[in-house]
Amino acid sequence: MDAITSALNGTSTSPLVLGGAIGLLLAKKLLSSGRAREPSATSLGARVVLITGCDSGFGRGLVEAALAEGFEVVAACYTPDGAAAIEATGGGVATVTTVVADLATPEGVEAVARVAKEVAGARGLYGLVNNAGRCVPGNCGWAPPVSFEYTMKLNFHAHVAVTYALLPVPVWKPALRRAKGRVVNVSSVCGIAAPPTNAAYSASKHALEAYSDILRAEEEPFGVKVFVVEPGTMRTPLALSYGDTWKKGYDAAPAARRAPYGAAWAEATVQKMNTDIPNVAEDPQITVKALLECLVLADPPTRVTTGGAIPTIYRVLAALPDKTRDRAWDALGGVAVPPAALTRPSPPKSRVVSHVSIRVRSLAASTPWYEAFGYTRVGAAADGMLFLEPGASSIWRPLLLLVEDAAMPQRGACYEAGLSRLSLYVDDLDKALSRLTDKRLTPIHPPGGKGGTAAVFHDPDGYCVYLISFHGAISLYVRFMGWWKGARDANPFSCTLNVTDARRANAAFEALGFKTLVDITSPDRDMLPAFGLPRDLGIESIRLALLPSDGFIGIVMEWTSTPKTAATPSNALAISVDDVAGELARAEKAGLRTEPATLRSYPVLGEALVGACFVDDCRVEFVRFLDC
Template sequence: MKSPFKYLTLDSVAQAELTFSTISVVLATSIVLLTLYYFRKRPTICPVTDLGARVVLITGCDSGFGSGLVAACTDQGFEVVAACYTTDGAKKYDKIENVYAVVADLTDDEGISDVVAFTKQRIGVRGLFGLVNNAGVALPGNVDWAKPPTYEATMKLNFFAPVKLVYALLPSLKRAKGRVVNVTSVDGFINLPTNAAYCSSKHALESYSDVLRCEMLPWGVDVVVIQPATMRTPLAMAFADSWHRSFETAESDRRANYGDGWAEKVKQAMKSGISDIAQSPELTVSALLSALTLRSPPTRITTGTASWLVFKPLSKLSDRTRDSILYAMSFGAAKEPLALEHGTPPEGVVSHITIKVSSLSQSIAFYQKFGFSLVGDPTSSQAMLKGGAHKKWQPLLLLSSTGSPLKRPESWSAGMQRLCIYVADFDVQVGRLKAAGLEPYAPLAGKSEQIAAYKDPDGFVVYLIVFHLPLGPIVDITRLWYGAQYPMMFHLSINVASDFETAKSSYAKLGFSKVVYEVGRDKHQKNLLPAFGLSESETHIDGVRMCQLPNDVFSITLLKWTEPETKREGGELLNSLAITVKNVKEAVRSAREAGFEVEEERLTKVPLLGEAIVGAAFVEGVRIEYVKFLD
């Protein structure tokens, strides 16, 4: 039998022992070094003596850390120059001994000059012992809608003001062997969503502080960075409202991809989160005072439980892992899907439905009562609306005004004549519409389904539907799976005048080949007809087919009516639907070869969705657009 120790030699044993010894030494050395580093970061308190002869300039003294530090410094015997932004902020220092307030706007050169001149007058030949760059501003907003001036304004106060003050006062700081204390934030070592401008400014100040500290070694000027987590300061406690205002004042096409409901819930979650983790500003004031009073202060002091419990560990993760966690922390609590999960519709879906209207304002008001929201900036003749949130693309509604009265034919005439909206809470929505002044134009109808039908100001039919047993639970599970919110666009009815088999074949050639549901003559739920003002006994429908594009979840429903008979009555072009395609020219060519009348591609602009190449095919006069969006 072969020995299991065949390859174990004296040399290999010796090598293993050597390796083990090396590892032991490395581990022991690492433990010693880490221990020394740990205690190095926590120096023994050795206060500076004779503080009464020393002058400290503190910016941002109207409130918050600055106000607290002024009080702490005077208690320690410092002479304080308090730079305030407002006259009211400076008044409270009028009768406090050894505090000299100066009012200035640090975002402009004149304000910087005023503070520098005032400070030099106070210090005389003594030199400046401390410069605390505490003044700051947070202008929150997502990158998607925060405009460049937001960054410029933030950098002016949070970064350029400290740089200018240090440059002007550095000779005085050198003379006193003083120290510069820069207030950054945990945002100086981790980037938090909704606050890009602030994070950028604090990262810049951190970098500047590192270089300044190194270069000042020969002159004995200490540079200390204070990194507070969330504290109960006016700046922090107003953050959620400031963020929400930035959303409300953003351009409408920027807001469209998020939705007002989403923003409101994010704001509320943000308020609650900040309230939960915010700590007393005194923690940071104490750290600032230490930076001024310790003989050899640490180069960085981080304050707040959240800094070491949450933000420091997060900063050590990989980028993608950290991004996922921070996104969930910032927006996940809203529990509200984004208004549009896709900024631009993907290929192979119905991107939008165009409905001709006579009065844009009246029609917008009608659809808003149903829950549709206006997105983008309406023009004098067009407006885009969206339904409820959905994980998949849901068609948009493009209202296009003719500026003159419309003659819309009855709902069984050829063309697109009815839009179906699915609701889970049928009675609630019917009651809500009634309270908003909308009444069904015929009695409610149905058994295993229920329908309430309404007409827009020009006679286009929009109806609500809900399924009970047996289909209801299936539809509700599907709705929950996709996170669909009311109003959920269910399908669009298209009445066909030709032979039903020919019509089915025509729409299949246009891409609507996935059959969801199909019945023959009078096999539909006739008890639903009274909701449209039609007789159950006198109305006959030869066939119904609900079908979709292969990659879509929105359906069209083809109907062939015989009593009353579907005819082309001139209303076919009052509506149209658009299909997104990879190549408009190729789609138009295929439609032409299939025998359809076509419209060649052209460049146009669609509200909200931007520039697009559009072509079209016509089925019994009904316009089906092919669209390729360029934005």
């Protein structure tokens, strides 16, 4: 100290000693800065502090700490139960006054401000701790705008409104300026860097951070101090329920909004949240202590983060370039299951068969059956629908859409009008049958046919799927298309529509844009036994046709006897188009019965505009995928 005194009195001393003296003074100043405590009472009695959000978490803990410190507390609670719990902890050398109010409403703000002023009286309000908050997690793609409004009302607008009510213009009013008091805004590390899945909450905390900075600068001349506390992940009800709250929001979102993500991704995400958050969450008393220090220390830091590594990680993330930070968030929070939309096949181009719909009584029973043929699931089921795709291909091939209908009536025979059949091409039928036999799937009858060889199967609900292997001229076309597509089993070859009048049906197909590939005038009756049908049943007409930009064949078939079954399920051949209204108009002009377009939500492929026409009783859909 002699060196310091000499230096300050101007006594000759060396620069080294002078520098050391100044260093000691700075060190002393830094060590003492912010640690001195304010007197615990005014000449008029204990200081009054208003704390909001006292039902649980930081608010509840701070009420107890502030009472122990000697503050008189006004505790704003959202529920009567929360207020009753607070009142049970009061007493001793200090008192607590509770007020039950919804701070997201003007009436709630008015009630809390009125009680705080009444309790403070001439002392003025020494402290306002804006702690009330809510968290409505969700991804921007499915969290509705109302969740942002709901969050901002309490996490930001309520704090602004309460602060405004307690900062009257005349400095002699019983409020913050009267007491030269303090505003402590409880923000979050999400106000430093915004993590995915929590946009509404993070936006509210970023807004509160900006508001606090401006309020601090503007209120400094009036003697009001403003502090921000940014907690990391703490063991509070809000944090520990985060995953379950996120999942509830996902489940409540419209199906079309959930479709790009899928149930598997959602389950993996919530499991990771419920595992990670408890592992990093810390004792909330760490934050309570920081909040109390903002009230009792003479000059605390204006911004305090609480917790271990989490605040440091968030500050590092905030300093990173945007794209680097995005990749870091993905590494920290990503799950092994990607969103369904990222695993979807390339969207179908216009004027190709996009999918064949087959109604089933149970997805659980039917899906493994079709998977045995080489189909694989595309994403997850949604609203009783599931897409399956055939084996790998270099270009689009029609998907299979299974539509669950537990009340579906019994199907009729495969030759009845209005029914359809799906054909899968294989290069080697014997090899395919051996593979299916290993999976305990056998044809309904022995394979049959001359120019082609067919083996017929019934799915669990009686829908007819058959394997076919051609010989002769048509096999050249099929093999070429398989080579061109890079396709392997299962290779969807055709969908057959049974009609009562082939002439009219063929004209309708032409009107819909199908071009004739071949008319078969002498059908191979040797194939009928494979379907369990007698050779003398007879087929009047078979036409193979396709869309010019597609390789999938539509077959129009008229039998000599084609009974109609009123309970025929409405399977469908779906065509991807650019203009649903135009296609419906074309169908109506051709004399076909139509259904107006409606909005439909598909799993994986999202929303689509769907209209339909009927070739006899066979349903043909026009689909414009809106999300592809």
